[in-house]
Amino acid sequence: MEKKDNATLSANDIQAAAVxxxxxxxxxxxxxxxxxxxxxxxxxxxxVFLIFIAVFGRFxxxxxxxxxxxxxxxxxPSAEHWFGxxxxxxxxxSRVIDGTKISLRxxxxxxxxxxxxxxxxxxxxxxxxxxxxxxxxxxxxxxxSIPSILLAITFMAALGKGIDKAIIAIGLVSIPxxxxxxxxxILSIKENDYVQAAKVIGNKDSVIIFxxxxxxxxxxxxxxxxxxxxxxxxxxxxxxxxxxxxxxxYAEWGDMLGRSRxxxxxxxxxxxxxxxxxxxxxxxxxxxxxxxRDAIDPKSRK
Amino acid sequence: MLLEVKNLTTKFKSKKGTTTAVxxxxxxxxxxxxxxxxxxxGSGKSVTSLSIMGLTPxxxxxxxxxxxxxxxxxxxKEMQKIRGDKISMIFQEPMTSLNxxxxxxxxxxxxxxxxxxxxxxxxxxxAITMLDLVGIPSxxxxxxxxxxxxxxxxxxxxxxxxxxxxxxELLIADEPxxxxxxxxxxxxxxxxxxxxxxxxxxxxxxxxxLGVVAESADRVIVMYCGRIVEEAPVIELFETPKHPYTxxxxxxxxxxxxxxxxLFMIDGMxxxxxxxxxxxxxxxxxDKCMDICRQMMPALVTDGNRSVRCFLYHNEVEVSE
Amino acid sequence: MLRYVxxxxxxxxxxxxxxSIIVFTILRVFSPDPxxxxxxxxxxxxxxxxxxxxxxxxxxxxxxxxxxxKGIFTGDLGTSYYTKKPVLDEITSRFPATIELxxxxxxxxxxxxxxxxxxxxxxxxxxxxxxxxxFAxxxxSIPxxxxxxxxxxxxxxxxxWLPSGQRIDPLLRPNKITGLYLIDTLLKGDLRAxxxxxxxxxxxxxxxxxxSMAIIARMTRSSMLETxxxxxxxxxxxxxxxxxxxIIHHALRNALxxxxxxxxxxxxxxxxxxxxxxxxxxxxGIGSYTVNCILKSDFPVVQGVVMLIAIIFVLMNLLVDIIxxxxxxxxxxxxxxx
Numbered sequence: 001m002e003k004k005d006n007a008t009l010s011a012n013d014i015q016a017a018a019v020x021x022x023x024x025x026x027x028x029x030x031x032x033x034x035x036x037x038x039x040x041x042x043x044x045x046x047x048v049f050l051i052f053i054a055v056f057g058r059f060x061x062x063x064x065x066x067x068x069x070x071x072x073x074x075x076x077p078s079a080e081h082w083f084g085x086x087x088x089x090x091x092x093x094s095r096v097i098d099g100t101k102i103s104l105r106x107x108x109x110x111x112x113x114x115x116x117x118x119x120x121x122x123x124x125x126x127x128x129x130x131x132x133x134x135x136x137x138x139x140x141x142x143x144x145s146i147p148s149i150l151l152a153i154t155f156m157a158a159l160g161k162g163i164d165k166a167i168i169a170i171g172l173v174s175i176p177x178x179x180x181x182x183x184x185x186i187l188s189i190k191e192n193d194y195v196q197a198a199k200v201i202g203n204k205d206s207v208i209i210f211x212x213x214x215x216x217x218x219x220x221x222x223x224x225x226x227x228x229x230x231x232x233x234x235x236x237x238x239x240x241x242x243x244x245x246x247x248x249x250y251a252e253w254g255d256m257l258g259r260s261r262x263x264x265x266x267x268x269x270x271x272x273x274x275x276x277x278x279x280x281x282x283x284x285x286x287x288x289x290x291x292x293r294d295a296i297d298p299k300s301r302k
Numbered sequence: 303m304l305l306e307v308k309n310l311t312t313k314f315k316s317k318k319g320t321t322t323a324v325x326x327x328x329x330x331x332x333x334x335x336x337x338x339x340x341x342x343x344g345s346g347k348s349v350t351s352l353s354i355m356g357l358t359p360x361x362x363x364x365x366x367x368x369x370x371x372x373x374x375x376x377x378x379k380e381m382q383k384i385r386g387d388k389i390s391m392i393f394q395e396p397m398t399s400l401n402x403x404x405x406x407x408x409x410x411x412x413x414x415x416x417x418x419x420x421x422x423x424x425x426x427x428x429a430i431t432m433l434d435l436v437g438i439p440s441x442x443x444x445x446x447x448x449x450x451x452x453x454x455x456x457x458x459x460x461x462x463x464x465x466x467x468x469x470x471e472l473l474i475a476d477e478p479x480x481x482x483x484x485x486x487x488x489x490x491x492x493x494x495x496x497x498x499x500x501x502x503x504x505x506x507x508x509x510x511x512l513g514v515v516a517e518s519a520d521r522v523i524v525m526y527c528g529r530i531v532e533e534a535p536v537i538e539l540f541e542t543p544k545h546p547y548t549x550x551x552x553x554x555x556x557x558x559x560x561x562x563x564x565l566f567m568i569d570g571m572x573x574x575x576x577x578x579x580x581x582x583x584x585x586x587x588x589d590k591c592m593d594i595c596r597q598m599m600p601a602l603v604t605d606g607n608r609s610v611r612c613f614l615y616h617n618e619v620e621v622s623e
Numbered sequence: 624m625l626r627y628v629x630x631x632x633x634x635x636x637x638x639x640x641x642x643s644i645i646v647f648t649i650l651r652v653f654s655p656d657p658x659x660x661x662x663x664x665x666x667x668x669x670x671x672x673x674x675x676x677x678x679x680x681x682x683x684x685x686x687x688x689x690x691x692x693k694g695i696f697t698g699d700l701g702t703s704y705y706t707k708k709p710v711l712d713e714i715t716s717r718f719p720a721t722i723e724l725x726x727x728x729x730x731x732x733x734x735x736x737x738x739x740x741x742x743x744x745x746x747x748x749x750x751x752x753x754x755x756x757x758f759a760x761x762x763x764s765i766p767x768x769x770x771x772x773x774x775x776x777x778x779x780x781x782x783x784w785l786p787s788g789q790r791i792d793p794l795l796r797p798n799k800i801t802g803l804y805l806i807d808t809l810l811k812g813d814l815r816a817x818x819x820x821x822x823x824x825x826x827x828x829x830x831x832x833x834x835s836m837a838i839i840a841r842m843t844r845s846s847m848l849e850t851x852x853x854x855x856x857x858x859x860x861x862x863x864x865x866x867x868x869x870i871i872h873h874a875l876r877n878a879l880x881x882x883x884x885x886x887x888x889x890x891x892x893x894x895x896x897x898x899x900x901x902x903x904x905x906x907x908g909i910g911s912y913t914v915n916c917i918l919k920s921d922f923p924v925v926q927g928v929v930m931l932i933a934i935i936f937v938l939m940n941l942l943v944d945i946i947x948x949x950x951x952x953x954x955x956x957x958x959x960x961x
Contacts, residue, residue, distance in 0.1 A: 142641035145933045145940075147895025150913070154646065154929060157917045158653040197902050234766055238899055242914050257769060261903070268776045275769030283764035290760075351836060357860055378866070386863035393861075398854040403876055413862045448952040464862065 030219060033295040039289020046284035054101040055058045061089035065098040065251045073207060074267040083273040092270060093194050095251035106167050109231040112226050113171030118178025119221065123214070125179065126186030127205070137183065140176035148173040149238055156244040166245045170235045174228055181224055185217040219296040221296055227289035230282040237278045255276050304472055305331040305354070312353045321575040323349040323360060325528040331366045331472065336505045338496065338519035340512060340551065344572045346528035351474045354506075355391055356381045368472070381391065387417040390465035394477035396458035406433075407445045410464050418470045426503050432463040436493060439454070455486035462493065468480055469501055474527035476508045482509045483619075512555055516540060524548050527583040530602055533609040544557035544610040582613070590614060628945065629713040642933040643695070648687050650922045656680075657920035661704045678704065678923075696928060703916075710927040714909055717933075719802025721908030722789055724900065725893045727824060732893075733886055735740035736836040737875075740882075742845020744851060745870055762837025767896050771830035771903035778826060791820045831900040835889040838859035841887045848876035848893050853877070878949065880950050887943030891936040 013175075034040050053060065069089030077084040095102035125136040131246035143151065155169035175300050237247030240254025241261075248255070253274040312324040324346040331337045339442065341347045352358040354366055356373065366373040375383065385391075393399045401409060410429035414420060420428065426445075433441030436459040446566060449457055459479060475494065479487035495518050498505050507519060515522055515536065522539045524532040524547065532545040543549045550568035570587040573579055579586050585595040594613050602620040604609040611620075658671045658680075661806075675681045678701075679690060694700050700710035743755035779787035786792075790804055795816035797807040804820035850856065851874050859873045897910035905911070909928050916924040950952050 044809070053922060076842060138741070140646060142638055142878060145638055145642060145891075145937050146645075147891045147930060147932060148899060149895040150932060153898065153914065153917055157920070157922075157925065158649045158655075162657065176828075230764065236804065237766050238768065241899065244914075245920060253767075254766075258774065262774070264772060264775055265780050268780065271769075271772050271776070275766065275772065279761075279765045280771060280869065282630050282766070283760065286764050355861060360737060382863045384863070385861055393858065395854050399858045401855040401859065401873055401877070403951060404873075405952075412859075412864060416863050416865075424902040450953045461858070466857075541625055603791060 007057060027219070030222075030292065030295045035234055037291040037294060039287050040295075043284045043287025043289075043291060046280065046287060048073035050284065051103060053097055054104050058100055059093035061091075061097050063094045064095040066249050067172070069300070074263070074270070077269055082252065084267075084268050085267045086256070087263060087267075092256075092273055094254060096253070096273050098251040099253045099256065099277065100273065102163065102246055102250055103233050103236060106163065106170065106236040106246070107229045107234050107281075107285075108169035108208075109167045110174070110232040111228045113168065113227065114174040115178055115221065115225050117171075117215075118175040119182050119214075121175065122179035122182025123186060129191070136179065140179050143173065152235055152239060153244055154241065156239060161244060161247050163246045163250060164238055166202060166236055169239070170232050173235075174231065177228070178221065178224060181220055182217050185220055186292075187263045189216050192237045219292075223289055223293045223296060226285055226292055230285035232290065233278065233281050233285070303330050304369065305506075306367040307350075307354065308365040308367070309364065309386075310347050310350065310353060310362070312358055312360040312362050318574050319526060323528055323575070326364075327525075327528075327530055328364075329523055329530065329533065331469070331504050331506055334498075334502050334504055335520040336495075336507055338507045338509060338515040339525060340515055340522060341525035342448075342510055342572055344575070344582065347523040347525050348476055348526075350525070351391065351476050351506060351508055354474065355385055356388065357385075357494070363479045383417070384619055386413050386465075386470075387468045388465045388470055389472045389474065390468070390470040391474040391476065391548045392458070392465045393476050394480050396454050396461055396481060400457055402449055404448075405445070406447050406449065406452075406460055410445070410460070410467060412462050414467050417529070425570055428467060432467045434461070435466075435497070436460070436462075436463040437489075454482055455497060458482060458486075458490055459493070462490075462497070466497060466501065466503075470503055470504065470506045474506045474508070478507075478515060480509070480511070489513070494518070496516075505534075512551055524551070527575070527610065528577065529583065530609070531584070531611045533602075533604075537608055538608065544608070544615060545584075545589050545612050546614070547584050550587075550589075583603045624945075624948065626680040628941070631941050635941065639930075639934060640692075643692060643930060644688075645689055645693050646929045648927050650926055651687055652684065653665065654920070654922065657922055660920040684717045687873055691710075691926065700927040701929075704779040704921045705919065706923075710923050711741055713912070714926055714927055714931060716802075717907060717909045717912050720906060721894070721897050721901070721910055722804065723790075724824065724831060724906060724908060725890065727828045727888055728835065728893050729886065731832040732829050732835035732839055732889060735832075735845050736839025737882065739836075740838040741838070741875060742868065744844045745848030747848065755817055756844070759825075761838040762840070766899075767830050767834055770833055770905050771827070771900055774826045774830055775903070785821075786823050787826060787827050790823050790907065791816065795819050801907055815820065823917065823937050827900050827906055828905045830903065831893060831896050834896065835886075835893055838887055838889060838892075841884065843878065843882050846881050847874055850874045850877040880947065883943055883950060884944055887939050890939045891932075894932050894935065 034044075067090060067121055069085070072085055072089040073087055075085040075089070081093065082089050083096060086095070088094055120138050121140070122134075125133040142263060146154075147296050151173045155172060159169060160167040198211075203211070236245060236252070237254030237257070240252045241258040243258050244254075246252035247263045256274040257271055260267070263270055307330065310324055310327045311550065314321045314323055327346070327350060329337070339347045347361065349358055351362070353362045354373070355375075356362075356378075362374065364374070373384070376384070383576050394503055398518050400406070406430060410432065411422070411425045414428055415422070416427075419426070420424065430441045430445055438444050438456060438459055442562040444452070444456075449460075453458065453469070462478075473494075478494065479490050482490060491514060494505065494507075497503075502617065507515070509515060519536045522532075522534060522536050523530055524539075524545065525546050532539070532543070532548045535546075539548065542551065547568070554568065568587055569589075573583060573586070579596070581597045582588070582591075582595045582599055585591050588595065592613060598613075598614070599620040600611050600613045601620040602609050603616045603618050610616075628647060635672070638917045639945055658674055659666065662670055672681070672735075691701075698711055700714075702709055703713055706713065711725075715846065721809045739755045739759065743752040746752050775787040778785045785840070791797075795808075795813070797811050797813065797816055798803060799808055805817060808817035808820055809812075851870075853876070854868060854879075856873055864873070894910075896909060897906075898914055899912035900909045902914055909931075913925060913928045916922075916928075
């Protein structure tokens with residue numbers, strides 16, 4: 001993009017600045033394109049289904065998910081126990097259903113933390129530049145130079161185990177990605193004609209950030225956040241698997257896998273279904289995220 | 303006749319419908335002559351040239367007879383042997399048409415080694431000779447450059463050297479000067495003209511610039527919306543243009559000796575290929591438009607060495623497929 | 624070039640200092656006291672104080688941090704709370720196992736990722752494209768530890784084709800030369816041991832490399848689609864260059880530039896992923912060891928491992944930047960560049 005002086009802004013640019021105050025149309029367009037994409041719609045359907053299970057799960061569970069039955073451990077899948085029972089005789093089907101709630105809760109909350117903190121940091125860095133930019137982005141670089149799962153387990157060591165702590169740890173480690181996206185978009189948009197035009201019209205900084213810049217970053221953030229949920233679900237399961245995440249009595253998919261790992265050859269069925277549930281959940285958010293990305297960036301659809 | 307194109311039609315299919323970029327185009331190129339194909343962007347002139355090369359993703363029908371053989375019947379491998387050897391091509395964008403990660407040397411030698419029975423040393427020698435021929439100073443040094451180290455004019459010279467390195471019989475030059483500065487434009491055209499005579503090759507010059515045409519071409523074909531609308535020897539076309547579109551194009555060339563306040567422009571825009579007007583495709587921009595023009599498409603009628611597609615001169619209607 | 628490398632090396636230092644501060648803050652300031660975990664719930668107050676004094680935990684925090692930093696430069700990273708051995712020894716004895724796994728996984732991921740990406744891009748919208756991209760989608764969606772478990776169930780359990788734990792049959796274990804069993808067994812000329820070590824690597828490498836392979840495949844595909852549309856590809860075809868050469872010499876060669884970045888970033892992900900893979904396959908590397916140390920509050924070890932991985936990761940990024948210069952002649956590392 002060629003750099004223009006404020007003085008040479010055309011009437012068109014100023015008009016564009018006015019038009020862009022309505023980002024809804026852009027999101028609506030994105031939504032329409034999305035619905036034409038079969039894979040993305042499949043993802044969306046699975047997500048709706050998962051949310052349904054998370055909300056109404058308790059009515060769908062044939063058994064109490066934590067009810068042990070030491071007389072019926074390691075039962076193979078059957079009509080009574082669809083997914084079989086685990087080392088304590090608990091019904092795996094009920095536990096997998098119960099786990100949906102946990103996974104979605106941790107995934108969504110962690111992304112909410114990362115998204116809000118990351119956006120604020122990225123916006124500050126990108127808009128003001130200078131020292132603020134340097135300090136914020138350096139911290140982000142430092143965080144990015146530790147593999148996220150390693151950073152997350154280190155956080156867990158400090159915070160202790162548990163569901164809220166898992167949310168915080170997973171949320172914290174993904175802040176840099178959002179900060180980078182927001183900062184990058186702001187830097188590229190800031191020089192754009194319509195933002196320059198908004199400045200010429202005399203808008204305040206905060207107005208410019210919220211009215212002109214953020215709506216344009218929004219679509220890339222939505223994409224990133226959707227894909228971020230799938231990462232968060234994976235990380236939750238990983239922490240659970242290592243014994244550092246969500247703790248009993250909650251039935252968490254990764255935790256179930258970690259605790260049944262010793263029975264890999266004697267009772268493989270205890271390990272199949274929780275993992276399948278993780279994969280399907282992650283897959284659904286990936287499908288939707290990919291679809292959203294293609295919808296905002298027609299180039300990648302070609 | 304070196305090349306004869308008969309009923310060439312190229313279609314592109316997309317979700318929104320089928321676009322006919324080139325529609326029943328027939329023409330020929332004689333040995334050693336310069337044939338200019340003129341038209342605005344979207345007139346199908348570039349697609350015509352890519353169709354001849356077998357480089358368009360579209361669906362091509364018709365016949366492309368080069369030295370008595372139909373190129374459309376050739377396999378991919380046979381076409382690879384012809385491209386860059388017997389027929390070569392240069393493009394509009396010298397800035398992006400060279401591969402940025404390979405040295406000029408490698409890109410020139412690649413063409414030579416693909417088509418000629420030479421070892422690397424001979425190929426390198428030939429590559430240097432070619433660079434010298436296209437007027438690149440100290441070619442033995444510049445041959446080690448990467449494309450980004452050269453100016454646009456230089457890069458176009460390299461493209462020409464590459465295209466001519468195997469002595470093609472036909473050179474297709476697709477807007478070779480459009481992206482260049484005016485002074486460089488003249489130099490490049492002058493170079494093409496000189497090399498054409500030296501090698502006695504035919505040139506198909508694709509351009510929207512009638513100024514370029516007047517200086518160099520032997521014959522001119524004017525295209526509009528995928529069809530040929532007029533064909534004539536260059537002098538006759540400039541002296542007595544027939545088709546209103548050709549006249550419009552000629553009128554829009556600025557002339558120094560005339561004292562006009564503003565340039566003539568053809569009204570309107572090229573129609574959307576998915577929504578062509580009924581009848582003559584030029585009808586809604588034509589200042590001589592008659593009722594029949596909005597109903598039927600005129601045929602391209604040949605009279606002597608001139609052809610024109612306009613009801614002002616005849617009553618023949620195009621028979622659609 | 625050398626100047627650029629030196630300059631980048633200097634820039635690495637503040638990042639590593641930052642990493643050390645973050646790690647120190649997490650493990651020494653915010654973490655609960657490790658003493659009860661290490662000494663047991665019933666340890667006496669005196670025993671705890673004595674233990675804390677012995678391990679420098681009662682020193683003021685700045686002193687503790689200073690000792691930590693000093694240790695990084697002198698190679699004295701403290702001693703494990705449990706084994707009492709120097710942390711550096713604990714790490715170096717396990718590190719070759721992790722490196723062997725991570726490097727092979729990177730190679731596996733790069734080769735197959737690029738292959739899938741190129742084929743899917745060239746055959747865009749064909750059945751191969753759809754299959755390849757579906758495979759890649761599964762690859763980014765499947766948890767690596769569960770993939771590992773499934774591979775063990777199928778290939779070790781049901782089919783019995785491949786071993787599922789440890790690096791080698793203990794009877795065949797080579798004497799330590801490099802610690803990389805594939806190399807050590809070859810140096811010894813023991814082909815039976817080499818084969819056994821290789822077989823032990825197959826499943827962990829697949830499990831660990833799958834995610835990166837999928838990421839690289841997707842990146843390669845989109846990068847290839849972009850370069851295949853460029854003018855210079857048309858030029859190459861107009862020159863009569865044969866199709867495969869156009870794809871590899873012209874398109875892939877340009878597409879590689881962003882692919883290399885992704886591969887560089889994946890090494891970090893792979894080192895992180897080794898924590899999970901090593902746990903699943905009982906692989907005696909630093910990944911599984913670190914998890915144990917975190918569970919047991921053996922913080923000196925954890926600090927050392929995180930620092931080591933951050934150093935590797937940062938140096939890898941530097942290496943990627945250097946490789947860039949070879950891949951893209953337009954990049955010049957001039958003095959001006961920041």
